[in-house]
Every structure is written in structure tokens, then in C-alpha cells.
Amino acid sequence: NMPPKRKGPLQTLQRDTDDIKRQVFDARPSVRRCSSLQKSVEETAKTLRKLTKADEPAPVGNYEGRKLDEERRLQAIRQQLQSLSLKLSMLQKPTQSEKAATHASSRDEPESEDEGEESEEEEEDDDDEEEEEQEEEDQADEEKRADFFVVACSFKGEQEGDLTVQKGDLLRILSKNPDGWWLAQDSKGRMGVVPKNFLKVRTPLIYKTTGKSEVRPLRHVCFNVCRRQRGGSLLLFIFSRSHHSNWDVVRKAITEMNATDVLSAMGAIPAGFRPSTLSRMLAEGNTYRSSYYIQPELSRSQLAFKDLFWDPDTGSVRPRVTRTSLTLTLWSCRMIPGPGVGVQVLSRHVRLCVFDGVRVLSNIHTVRACHSAKNPKTWTFSPRTAGILPSLLDGDCFVRSDAQSPELGVLFELGVTYIRNSTGERGDLSCGWAFLKLFDASGVPVPYRYICSLGGGPFSPNITTGSVFHQMLASRKQPKLLVKLRLPNTRTRATLNLLPDSLVGSTCSAHLLALYRQVLADALVRDRPTIQNADLICHPVLATFPEVLDHTDLLDALRSTWAEKESGLRRSHKRDGQRLKGLFVEVYMSTVFPLLRSSALPSAQWANEEQETLRWNAVFASASPGVRDGLSVLLSANPVQEAFDITQVTYDFLGAARRGVETT
Numbered sequence: 001n002m003p004p005k006r007k008g009p010l011q012t013l014q015r016d017t018d019d020i021k022r023q024v025f026d027a028r029p030s031v032r033r034c035s036s037l038q039k040s041v042e043e044t045a046k047t048l049r050k051l052t053k054a055d056e057p058a059p060v061g062n063y064e065g066r067k068l069d070e071e072r073r074l075q076a077i078r079q080q081l082q083s084l085s086l087k088l089s090m091l092q093k094p095t096q097s098e099k100a101a102t103h104a105s106s107r108d109e110p111e112s113e114d115e116g117e118e119s120e121e122e123e124e125d126d127d128d129e130e131e132e133e134q135e136e137e138d139q140a141d142e143e144k145r146a147d148f149f150v151v152a153c154s155f156k157g158e159q160e161g162d163l164t165v166q167k168g169d170l171l172r173i174l175s176k177n178p179d180g181w182w183l184a185q186d187s188k189g190r191m192g193v194v195p196k197n198f199l200k201v202r203t204p205l206i207y208k209t210t211g212k213s214e215v216r217p218l219r220h221v222c223f224n225v226c227r228r229q230r231g232g233s234l235l236l237f238i239f240s241r242s243h244h245s246n247w248d249v250v251r252k253a254i255t256e257m258n259a260t261d262v263l264s265a266m267g268a269i270p271a272g273f274r275p276s277t278l279s280r281m282l283a284e285g286n287t288y289r290s291s292y293y294i295q296p297e298l299s300r301s302q303l304a305f306k307d308l309f310w311d312p313d314t315g316s317v318r319p320r321v322t323r324t325s326l327t328l329t330l331w332s333c334r335m336i337p338g339p340g341v342g343v344q345v346l347s348r349h350v351r352l353c354v355f356d357g358v359r360v361l362s363n364i365h366t367v368r369a370c371h372s373a374k375n376p377k378t379w380t381f382s383p384r385t386a387g388i389l390p391s392l393l394d395g396d397c398f399v400r401s402d403a404q405s406p407e408l409g410v411l412f413e414l415g416v417t418y419i420r421n422s423t424g425e426r427g428d429l430s431c432g433w434a435f436l437k438l439f440d441a442s443g444v445p446v447p448y449r450y451i452c453s454l455g456g457g458p459f460s461p462n463i464t465t466g467s468v469f470h471q472m473l474a475s476r477k478q479p480k481l482l483v484k485l486r487l488p489n490t491r492t493r494a495t496l497n498l499l500p501d502s503l504v505g506s507t508c509s510a511h512l513l514a515l516y517r518q519v520l521a522d523a524l525v526r527d528r529p530t531i532q533n534a535d536l537i538c539h540p541v542l543a544t545f546p547e548v549l550d551h552t553d554l555l556d557a558l559r560s561t562w563a564e565k566e567s568g569l570r571r572s573h574k575r576d577g578q579r580l581k582g583l584f585v586e587v588y589m590s591t592v593f594p595l596l597r598s599s600a601l602p603s604a605q606w607a608n609e610e611q612e613t614l615r616w617n618a619v620f621a622s623a624s625p626g627v628r629d630g631l632s633v634l635l636s637a638n639p640v641q642e643a644f645d646i647t648q649v650t651y652d653f654l655g656a657a658r659r660g661v662e663t664t
Helices: 009-026 031-050 063-092 096-107 113-117 119-146 247-255 259-266 277-283 468-473 490-496 507-526 540-548 552-567 577-596 609-622 630-634
Strands: 148-151 170-176 181-185 191-195 199-201 204-209 225-230 233-239 324-334 343-355 365-368 396-401 409-420 426-437 451-457 460-465 480-486 503-506
Touching: 009 031, 009 063, 031 063, 063 181, 063 191, 277 343, 277 409, 277 426, 324 343, 324 490, 343 396, 343 503, 365 503, 396 490, 396 507, 409 480, 426 480, 490 507, 503 507, 507 540, 507 552, 507 577, 540 552, 540 577, 552 577, 552 609, 577 609
Parallel strands: 426 460
Antiparallel strands: 148 170, 148 199, 170 181, 181 191, 204 233, 225 233, 324 396, 324 480, 343 365, 343 409, 396 503, 409 426, 426 451, 451 460
């Protein structure tokens, strides 16, 4: 007979884990029993961390993987015990009403004559006890407030026992585990663990009511609420997130259910999809749009321009060399999961911007992706088209930034715009994030390479970077964003040096932006009477061109017409800067300017295919050869223009200019 096979330490520990798990379900529930099992779990986890492959008497396949599985099992058991212990302690803890009833019954017992003689002393003792109880109650309130945290970054539960939370949610921390996963409870009573680095403490804000309907703030407020009734006054502990009080926002934050939670519960979107952060930032205003970043930037003194200077030697805007100036090409996105039943995808796209790990330092540029029905998990860019390639589909982009942050990089968000078939509700979701750091710790630019997107969030993107060889070794099921970065050639670099210090855009339209900047420099620097003059400038191009950048179809029409005009120029004329600027203004006024306020042009709506097709046909029908020029359209007997507004031809550079900010 063969001797029995010797068991290794890892196998023994697996049996111990099985035994603990069996005791969790078989044992009679009690707080003491849960505490004992929690100690066993901690001891087993401590032993597991000390195990190494060298401790095994025989070779073990996939040792690290098995060890990791045991860690996950212990973590799940720990969470179950914590939840069970909490529920048992709440059941065993007497309620305030029971305490009050017990206290009242003891006070209502008949007093003897001897006790009556000491009534005054007892009243004094009762007063002291009430004061002590009041102090203890205040201290308990402070402890309760200290247990409330605000979610700093959304977290999607990845396994059983995790609590899915959204940014801004208020959580009550029930247990702080040393491994960094805290047991928390949200406003809907759901419990689970969340990573502590996703939470932040907020100073409590107290609103007090004194029987009247109005609520008087004791300090500036505002976000999530927990209530407590005491002494006839209602105390609302509101954890501050901004400097403005808005009770409607607070009430909405308590009662509103996130649309993403609904879709997740329906199984309509894959795990890991989250509300799109960059789409929300774009919708909040023009702060992160190209129309804002193309404007000149004022210096910190507000008395001069920071990025717009005149070069008298060349008679043009002075080129500016920035720390980061590169071009990139979006190749494809692979293994991107699609939506489930009940949701239709209207647009697949990638949004990118300059990011330093904390702030967005440029405009947010969007490139729409294409896909085929045969391979829906693969997105492609720059498709072949019969004619001009729309800039919205062009995967060739440029990135400019003069920020000095050591963490500077390019942030990519893979997103979709969807519509629910049942309700017609539209929304934007993020499929994943990738962050490409552009400099190493010593400030040296990193080698240009492909990157891989694995999800995460804008403030904690879960990414890996490496060469093509490393990606070939990675799992084929891993979601990937393939991007190629390179230095611009001499001609492209000269064009980019005429643009603002911080800008992200499509490479195919960079020369139009450079021409606009030269016209802008003529008006603001060369032709102004004095440096102190801040009068309004009558210039339709300067007043309306930034708006065109937010409508890519109009920009494509301008690009198409300009290419035709430029191709007919002589070589000497192409080198004449003044002639080119004059021709640019002429082409703009004859094609794009009449369309901006045309009542016949359908309004723009993102990810509406029918509306986009109508606009595309209308724009290029008006820009085709043989159509009347812009002046004829404006002076036509049958006008199709909206009512004239003086802002269409008036440029207020003080109102439009960006204020200087620190980008280090």
C-alpha cells in the first residue's frame, strides 16, 4: 500500500476556511458567536498571508491564483459575519422607547415617607442625571455625525457583499475594517462594503426649526441629510458640499433614484458601465468646449494676453512652443460589451482631454466610433467615405498643453449614448476609462505606445500600458483602446504652434483654427488703437467662428469650401499670409455665416441620426457650387434668416476671453 498523500499548508487552510463557512451557517446566531468566528477568520487570513509556494511539500499548480481565491472567500465570510453581527446587535439593543418606559415605571413607584423627606435631594440628583444624559446624547450625536461620509467617486459593486454607490451619496459607516473595505449603509437601508479611499468626510451643517414652517440655516450648506427629533426642535445634519443652500437640491438628492441603477437592475447595461462624467461636464456649459478654449487667454493681471502676441517680423501671430504638442490616432476599441435588452445605442464615441489626475486642463474633444453588426464589440474610427471625412469621425487628433504637472496625461472615456425603448429616455454612459501619462517621474517624455483601457473612473482609472508585445500576451477578452501617438511633422508643428496653449481637436481642421487665430491677432493686437482700448469690435468672423467649432457639420462645410479655394491658388499666393487671411474671411462669410442663423437649417441634436442627416444635406446643399453667395442669401427677397441680433457682428473680447489660471 502507498503511504497517504501528505497535505500542504494551503490545502489545510482551505479546509479551515470550509469549516468556518460551515459554522457561519450551522451555528446558532449570537453576537458572541459572530465575534468568535471573526477572530478565526482574522487568524486564518493572517496565516494565509504568510504562506509561500516554498512551504508546499509538492508542486502546486496556479498557487498564487488559489491563494487569491482563498483571500476572496475569507473576505466574503468576513462581510457576512459583520452584517450578521450588526443585525443581531440592533435586535438585542433596547430601543429608546423601552428605556423611557422602564425609566418612567421606576419613577412612578409609590414613595415611602422616608423617601419623601429626601425628595429635594433626589430632584437635584435627577437634574444632574438629566444633564449627564444630555451630555451623553450630544456626545452620541457627535459620534453619529463622525460616522457619516460622502462618496467622493462612484463605485460599482464587483462581487457579492459590495455596495454600489454614486458620487455624492451619504453613507453611514458601520464598521471600519483594517483592510480598507468599510461596511456602510446608504440612505435606502442597503448595506455592503465600499473602499475607504472612495469616501470623504464632510463637516456637518445644522438646520434648526422652532415650530415655524421656515428652515433657518446656521451655516452655509448643502447635500445629504439625516434627521433627529429632540426637545421639540428638528435637527437636520447636512454634510456640506457647496457654499449655497438649496433645500430643493437636498430633497431631490434624497428621493431621486439614479437611472443607471434602474438599467443595471433590468440587466440592460453591463456591469461596470457608469454615468458619463465628461458628457455631464460638456452639458454644464461651454467651460470645456472648443469654443471656449479657442478664445485668447488673459494673463493673471488681466491687463494683457497670455497666449496671443504679434510678430512684426513675419506680420502674423507669434508661434508659441508648448511643453506638450503631439498628434494621436485612435485605431480601435476591442472587446467592448454591448447593452442588453430594452436599450438602443444611438452613438458610440471616445471623449479625450488633457488631465493631471485632479483637473481637466483642456477642452473635451469627441470622436464618434463605427461598428459592424458582425463584430459589435469592436469599434473603429476614420471610416472610408465617398467625399470629405466628417471631423466627428476622424480619429486623427492633436493635443497641446503647457501645463507643468508631473502627472500630466491624456484621459480617454469610452462612452455610449442610449435610449430606452419603453420610455424614450436618453442618457450617456461610460464604458471605461484609460489614462496615458505623458511624462515619467523625472519629467522625461515617455515613449509613445499603445494603451489598454480596463475601466475604472476619471480619478482612479484602472489601466495598463505597454508595448504591442505586452498586449499580445494579455488576455484577449480584456477591453482595449488602441491608440498610436507620434510627434507632428514640421508642417503640422508650425500650424499647431499658432494655436492656444491648451487645446485638443481634430488634425484635419487645425489649419482653419490657425487662420482664425491670425485674424484674431490682427484685430486685437495689430489694429487696436491703444493697448488700453477695450471697445467692441465689429467683426462677424471673430464674433461667430467659436460657435462653429461646436457644430462639426458647419466646420466640415467650411473645410470643404476652403480646400477647393486653396487648390486654385498659385504657389506664391499660398505663401502670402495677408492674401490667405482675406480669402479665409471671404469663404467664411459666403458659406458658414449665413447658415448659422438660417431658419431652414434643422437644429442640432446629439446622436439623432435623422436630424444629423437633414442638417448634413442642408449644409452641403448650400455650400455646393452654383449656389448664391452669402451676401445674396442675406439680401434675398425671401429671407430664411432669423431676426438679426447685433451680437452676430460684435466681438467683445473682454467678455469672451479666458481668465488666466495656474496649470502647474
